[in-house]
Amino acid sequence: MDNLYEFSKAYQFGFDLRDVPLVCDCNVQPYHNLVAKWLKTMWKDFYEIKCAGPSKLKGQLLFKLDPIEFICEKSTENGCQKGCSCIDQPERNTLNINCSNAQLSKMPIIPTSNFSKFVHLDLSHNFIKDINASYLKRLSFLDLTGNRLSHVPEIIITQLDNATIILSHNKFLRAIPRNMQFRSLCNTTLSYLQLDCGCDNVWIEQWLRSKECKSKHEDLTGFMCLVPGTGLIPAPKFKEDMVVCDAKETILGMLAGINSSFLGLLLIVGLFVYFFRYEIIVIWLRINQTNKNHDNYVYDVALSLNEDDDELRKWVTLNLIPNLKRYSIYRPYFDSDFGDVRDSAVAKTFATCRTFLVILSESYLEEGVGDSDEHPERSWTENEWKFAWHQYRSDYSKTVIVINYDHLSSYEVKHPQIRAVLRVGHVVNFGNHGPEDEFFHDVIRKIGPAGSNGRIRRFGPGSQQTDFVAMPGFLVPKE
CATH class of the missing domain: 1.20.5 (Single alpha-helices involved in coiled-coils or other helix-helix interfaces)
Known part of the structure; x- marks a missing residue:
């Protein structure tokens, strides 16, 4: 069975596993936890499964054992540092690593665990000077007793925020980081340390007073302060007024x-x-937008949409364009001359357009298909957006308007420039305006007045038309 929960499909059956040579280690613990409580009410004799290993559990009934005993010992081949012992104990959600007296001069490597989230690490009585390691946030316990620490960075204490720390007997450690004051003394042991106490660490007085752990006074045994002019005193007796901090x-x-x-x-x-650099650019362009003579442009509006979306193209043809009939409109997928290189034609024509109307659908920026997976061809819409954005940035009289056709959130759009326009630019959300005429009124208001070319709406290369009939995906001139 691929999943333990598949047992539920055979609930009415019994499984006799009594002669299976089951090793009662950490791999058994998750099964034991799921089954043990249930067996208290549904016990049957063929549930009397006995362990075949390890040796200390051999012959004992699986469901009579304390799950604390289900452990796995990691070897050096499984990632345990040489000289250390690594025992995975899933019942306590802890990987126990004991490297005490292992002659280590740097932080050890630790194995991975499929069962335990936390790591209990004993590094006492080694030669470690630097305790930086990638796994510090996983530690629930760190014993550094009797090492060669001389400095503990604040970032280390931050990463060990949820761990018990023992720093005792580090004779080269003369200062502790300031953010130590936010830790509880109940999970901090500083016995037999001698700190240099001056103006930089007067906070120690308040910390030892406010964070006192009454049940663990021994954790401060031998914790001393060397105060200039006073000498060596127990750290809990250090007072701010013992030092003179000049101006x-x-x-x-x-x-x-x-x-x-x-x-x-x-x-x-x-x-x-x-x-938010693109959002800042869009806001700057909106603030500095100028009202240049609209008659200076060949087209009032350039449309950009996913032309392969039949439903979208039909809506544009039958609904959007008829409501924008006052404007001269350029549609790259329809108005480009046959035989032209489309990218070049679009880039050239976009330079003569005043407003770029982008109809944003889920498929707007679908990646094209190229010669290989490593070098895919750009989609038409991606190039159209690139040309529109370049024109928008370089000419303050131009604008970009987004019709959010599929109600996309800015968090769903990976393209940073389009995401910025959705957040702070000209956006009309499709279908959120009640009556449809209100929606088109909002679009027209954002486009602004038509230029003199708006009286002639171009329809195909070189043609002029003011009357039309609709067919799916196209507008056809009336006879």
Whole structure:
């Protein structure tokens, strides 16, 4: 069976597994958890399954065992660091790694687990100086007793926010990071440390007072402060008034704080500008849009849509274009001259258009099919958008209007420029205007007045037409 829950399909049957040589290790624990409570009310004699291994559990009844005993020991071949023991204990959702006295000078590699989320790591009595590692956020326990730490970066303490930390007996460690003050002393052990206590760490007094863990006083045994002019005292007795912080240090501290705040602000602004750069461009173009003489353009409106969508093309032909009959309209899929290279013709004609009306559907930016998967051909709509965006950015009198035909959220659109227009540009949501004439009125209002060319709506290369009949996908001149 591929899935344990398939057992439910055979609920009325029984499964006699009594002679199966089952190894009662970590792989058994998930099954045991699912079945054990149920068997209390549905017990049958053929559920008396016995373990064939490991040796200490051999012969014992599976469902009489404490699931704590279902463990797997990882070998070096399975990713356990040489000199360490790695035991996966799914019942506690923990991978226990013991590297105490393993002669390590750097953080060990740890194996993966298919059962446990957390890691309990004992690195006591080694030679580790740097505790940076990619898996720190997974740790629920970290013992660094008796190592060679001289510095602990603040980022490390942040990553170990949910872990119990033991830093005892690190004789080279003279300072602890400031963000340590946000940790509880109940999951922090600092015994037999000697810190240099001065103006930079007067926060220790308040921390030890406010974060006191009354049930674990021994965790501060031998935790000492070397105070200038006072000497060595227990850290809980360190007071701010024992040190004199002159104005120069205070000013330098303030300047450092201001500088850090300013750099942080610059970083935030920089990230904001980077992630919303196209939104900023669209807002800037809207603010600076000018009303250039509309008669300077050959076409009032250029349409861009997925021409392969029959329903969409039919709606454009039978509904949208008749309501825009006051404007001269260019449709790349219909009005390009036969024999022209379409991309070149569209780029050239878009330069003579004042408004780009993009009908955004789910398939608008579907990727084209090219010679290979590595080099797909651009879709027509993607090129049309590229030409429209270039014209929009380079001429403040032009505008882009998006008809959101399929009610797409900006989060559903991967194209950054179209997503920006959806957020802060000219958008008309299809079908959200009540009566249909209100929808077309909104589109016309955003396009603005027609130029003198609007009295002649081009229909095919070089032709002129003011009257037409509709057929699916096309407009055909009346006889």
